[in-house]
Amino acid sequence: MLPLSFVFFDWERQDEELSDPLALLEALRLNGDRFSVFCQAGNIRLPTKYSPLVTFLEPCIHEVQPEEPGGVFHPKVWVVRYVDEDDSVKYRVLCLSRNLTFDRSWDTVVALDGELTDRTRAISANRPLAEFVEALPNLCVHPLAAGRRRAAHRMADELLRVRFEWPEGFDASECRFWTSGLSGKRSAPFGEKRDQSLIVSPFLSDSVIRDFLMRGRATHLVSRAESLQDIPVDTLKGCKSVHFLRPQLSEEAIEEPRNPEPDEVLEGLHAKLFVIDRGWSASVFSGSFNATNHALERNVEFMVEMVGKKSKVGVDRFLAGEKGVTGFSDLLQIYGMDEVPMPTDPLRQEFDDLFRLLKREVIEGRPRIIVSAGGQPALFNMRLQWNEFPTIADVRVRVKAWPITLPEERAQPFEPDMAFREVSHEALTPLLAICLQCEIAGKKRESSFVLNLPLEGAPADRQDRVVAALLQGKEQLLRYILFLLAAGDGDGDAAASGELATLLQGAGDAADLAITPPCLLETMLRALHRGPAQMERVASLLETLQRCGKSSDLVGPEFQSIWEPIWEVAKQSIAKK
């Protein structure tokens, strides 16, 4: 989904109807090397339906596990590096409270742009950000590929010297990043002196709020009703104000047709904000920290601190909201201490703890998937091999697993020697779905997640095979080849611009490959002139098609007669290198 959104953004900007799935396919393949996603191991959601496109995401997803037992990797941070035409380097850092999901909750984002400066000394406010990026490869459950490790290292190094522009209304010399939970380091971001504080957090710990009450003169609290009811009334009474987010917009707000899609209404609080007034100034913290012990003592967390004038960004200002604009503060409702308690699930905590424990045991068993040839041609066996098989002694627990490419009906119970036999090429995947089925006090509950495991012994052309399976018919193949050839265009923009659109259009008209479009020869020659890299891509695709037995259906003699001599020349130039 992530690379798709990048690609979409390009499309929308160009305002060009290039909604060709093949373009998307190649964009996905190309962008795969350019981004890495780090996420808490065991927290990848199981998709409802498998898409073969996932193959291209496998190398980008890296599961991490904090060193602290019971700690969770919690940051929601994006770091993007841009290289401009004049080779200058720019960074954009996004610090969010939203996970990489389609949640519809109230979340915040801090977007920071900055330019790499040529100073030699580090900017000290950036140090936590650099340390955070530097630490990522070492937190990975499975070793990170050398190229990605180097990229992370370079980013960490450069980030020390990036001069960030801070949002309007904040004093750049005072703004900074905060991270916590790396190599045992804990931070105390909120300082000793606090005049007035505002805590916005969906989850709460009593001791954290009491710490605020102790150190500041007035504390305002905003949370979810479910969380507030678990906090002792004495603590809540100590707060200057306690609010919760109204569960839904009121009726009259919807009656106005101002909001054409009620689907887009945000619901539920997920933002984590701390506003602390000190003298004339105020600090606004935004990121992943909840007002909980877990956040402050166990998890890996990340946030930014922005400092501005109290009169502009302070607690009072935030609670008052902006005049004439319906915003967050308008949705707050005073929490009455005598509020009728929300129905809570008494077993939830117990189930959550059990699930977390089980996940950890499974992950620490270090499973790998070993592929070997099956009994029948073109079929394979996938065996699960463990460093240490998790001994799940709990009788209340059943665990089953299956490759996400297969229906859940094919799941197998956890055993030291598990194998999925006679599976097709398309079913080979490093992504293993695991379902934990637990029973506590007669109630059954399930938790499913996906692990991205090392896949050993799989054929090297897995990605090409997926492409081959997705290509339907000659016309699509030709367009895809044209796409590959044009994509390596040195001008950079050619691939994304009108030229390519015309190319694709031309190919589309010549639906039958017997009439080879005139542009093909030209495009191939140009690709050859630019260098053989893209030619190699095409050659490898054609080889795969041949192995799949699809080439005779898809590649006509006309095409062969153009392709072969040009590929011969390309091979010679590769040999020379």
Added chain:
Amino acid sequence: MSLFTWLDYSERDRRKMLEVVDLFKERDTRDELGLGSVRDSFADQLFPGTSTIMTRARYFLLVAWTYHDLEEKKVGSAAIAARGRKAETELIEAIERSEDKDGNIGKYARTALKRLPSSVYWQGLGVWGIRTFRGSLAQYQRSLDRHYSLRLRHGRRSEERDQEHDDLAASNWHGGLIEPPKDFPGTCSLRLSRAEAEYLRERIRLSHPCAGSLLAELAANPRQVNKVDFVWEHPDFASFSLANRNLVNHAQVFSEIMHGAALLYNLILAEQSDWSEGTNDYRDRMEEWAQKVQARMAAFEEWDRTLFWEQAHHGNLRIHPGARDFINAWWDLVLKHQPAKLASLQSARTLIGERERRLKKSLARIDNPRARELWNREAGSAQLEFRWVNSRRILKDIFNGLEASHA
């Protein structure tokens, strides 16, 4: 530019993204042997207006009331889709708070619900004559702006001419549509009141496509039959009208005979997948089927196939000749060979394989290992019941309502 703000959410972008991902999804089909057109023909004749995804009878009223109400508020074509969705999802919450909520559509998906009750019941509402607007939900939504302006013009004129032109701005809903309770939609359960149950029963008995159907006949003679799995096992079968008995007989024979084909298809896949447990299971089920069919052989031999196809075409003119040929060929095999031998009969296996190949081309599971992997190990292997189970639930709601003490 750097900034600090709330994060937006766009359902439109999310949908768009999922649609593009969908372009690449692996295709799969449900109706494995292409029996759906014949099955639905009988289901439509026996239980008109029902569908397999319907849950409860009261939705027929809830949907009508919801849109009737939005029309009263003059919600225009541009806004109706969103407003309707909102009203329907709010109903989910109201039903969830009620004492009778079993079958609450969207209980899990809530606001993200894709298939709203209005889309599930739209067709049935027309068949039962509760919706008088002719056309799809989308056409209805588009027609509203015009509908309001017609109504307005007509309204003026009727004052002038003493309501002579009643037909000019026809209502979209049944003229006698029962009023919702005062506390609707704030409070809402899935239990029918007596008056509501009577209203629905009258619609089933009187609406043109339903009148005379088995559904109408069953509605007219309340009898709770919760444990009857197939309509031909209904205790009142002997007293059904002759036409309905004939229809049920055809449906029963078709269901019993074709069940073997579905089982054999799954057996072949189980064998090919090297799944011994499943192979044994499907073999057992084939044997069980063979015994039942053997016991019914006398009836099958007398079965008039010409009449059967006439009846099938009566309900659906578009039954593909391929489906017809396949069903006839399977039927011949069952008659010619001992049913117990069909599981190992090569010509029976070839027939099944050819059928799937013709329907699914290169995606046929029998040929394509990848397609076979996506088999959920249970492809249409249940015996056809022609929406009897759904209809039984809907009838039960109506019968319960008729017995209710509150009007």
